[in-house]
Amino acid sequence: MSTYRHPGTVLTDHTFLVPLDHSRPGGERIEVFAREIVASGKADANLPWLLFLQGGPGLSAQRPVGRQAWLDRALRDHRVLLLDQQ
Secondary structure, eight states: OEEEEETTEEEEEEEEEEESSTTOTTSOEEEEEEEEEEEGGGTTSOOOEEEEOOSSTTSOOOOOOSOOHHHHHHTTTOEEEEEOOO
């Protein structure tokens, strides 16, 4: 897990090991990447999560720099998770 700062935000990269088939939790697993974004002034706050699913499978999640329009509004009240669907 790596954390870094951009103007107005703190970004943390996460990888999750999850079952490929959820009906077989002990079976084959895959690694999923996600990026967490939180407003820099709220990095230590206990905020609710907002999961952002962009587009459809096969496309990577956004790598925003700064606080774009929708993200700026979301970061007022949430910790945002961008899930990489690739």
